[in-house]
Amino acid sequence: MPPRHFVLGFYLLSDSLAQAEEWATTVCRRLLEDPSLPAARLLSVGVPLVAPLLSG
Template structure:
């Protein structure tokens, strides 16, 4: 099962989602969509987000299925016809697990692994070093966690 986030955007600048948006979307699910669960985050910033939990054989298939479902459901539901998807993607969870392993914000000042070729961690737009907690990175192996050097 995959969780795919679909960012929703209104066609009109002042558009707002109906309160029963989840029920409307649930009614649009077909068996071939392989959708197992839906979560709506109407107050997400900068735009509302739909969490689509679905079955698929690959990440690419999951994103494709979620995008197709959203296009069809939004266009085919009169009360949602003023909405479109602004983007569909599987959310990255690496930062979540890195925070579990290393602490919430890297306040200890230690450098974090930031992936091949980036041992120092990412730099922000102001040129200052930032710990690699939110950048692409590799997690330590379980051997390192349970059998420290």
């Protein structure tokens, strides 16, 4: 039996958190529309902020 909940992770480079969340949402919605994948629904999208590395 498949798990009841699962998490997808993406590494995105973007200019803002809002843009990163929009891109992640778009990818997830496209996956949900794929008939070859099991039925699922998107519960939430969250993108953590990772500060850019500063070269020293």
